Amino acid sequence: MNALGREAILGLVPHAGAMCLLDSAQDWDAATITCTSSRYAQPDNPLRRADGTLGTACLIEIAAQAMALHGRLSAVANAPPRPGFLVSLRDVILQIATLDGSHGALTINARQILSDARGASYEFNVSANALVLAEGRAMVLFEAVL
Numbered sequence: 001m002n003a004l005g006r007e008a009i010l011g012l013v014p015h016a017g018a019m020c021l022l023d024s025a026q027d028w029d030a031a032t033i034t035c036t037s038s039r040y041a042q043p044d045n046p047l048r049r050a051d052g053t054l055g056t057a058c059l060i061e062i063a064a065q066a067m068a069l070h071g072r073l074s075a076v077a078n079a080p081p082r083p084g085f086l087v088s089l090r091d092v093i094l095q096i097a098t099l100d101g102s103h104g105a106l107t108i109n110a111r112q113i114l115s116d117a118r119g120a121s122y123e124f125n126v127s128a129n130a131l132v133l134a135e136g137r138a139m140v141l142f143e144a145v146l
Contacts, residue, residue, distance in 0.1 A: 002027050004073075012072040013065060014081070018044045021062045022108070025069055033070040035108040037062055041101030056094040059106075059134035060086075063124040066108040067140060071120065074112075083143040084119070092136030103128035118142060 004012075004025040013020060018039075026034045039045070040054065040062060047058040064086050072081065107127050114121040119142055125135040 004069075009069060013068050014083070015065055015068075018042070019046050020065065021045070021047075021058075022065050022069065023105075025066075025073070028070060028073050030074055030112075032109070032111045033066055033073070035066040035069065035110075037106045037108060038104070040099060040106060054099045056096050056099055056134060058099065059094070059126045060089065060092065060136070060138070062106065063108055063110060063122075063126055063134070063136075064138060064140075066110045067112075067120070067122045067124070067138065070110055070112065070122075071140075084140040085143070086138055087119075087141045088139040090137040090139075092134070094134050095131070096133060099133075103131070103133065106133070113137070 006023055009022050009025060010020055021037050021039045022035050023038055024036045026036060045054060047061060048054050068084060071084065110122045110124040112120055112122050119140050121137065121139045123137045126133050
């Protein structure tokens, strides 16, 4: 089983400081990754609204961070990072309106459906205590080389 802690993740993804919402990567292979997050509930979460609440749509960002980490972990050794942009979401279902931290640690699963030099497509789900809070599909396009 593979495992990475937060410090290792910070060295692999472009999200820095409080914006990196992943705590760990529990396991991954060429097509899948499973991560955890309790950081989403922290008061310094930069995705919080002005009134301090946290909308469930932020789960998409957490899933996208897991996808970015998967991209780095499954890249050819010593390959430079490839900036990616979340360009499409499909079939997204958000089961609750806000996150108040009472759900505990989140489990983030992402599975790569397609990938080539131009981008990647993933399906994802975010759950807590066996309850799926968000799920859907996402497409990431890599920065064009001119």
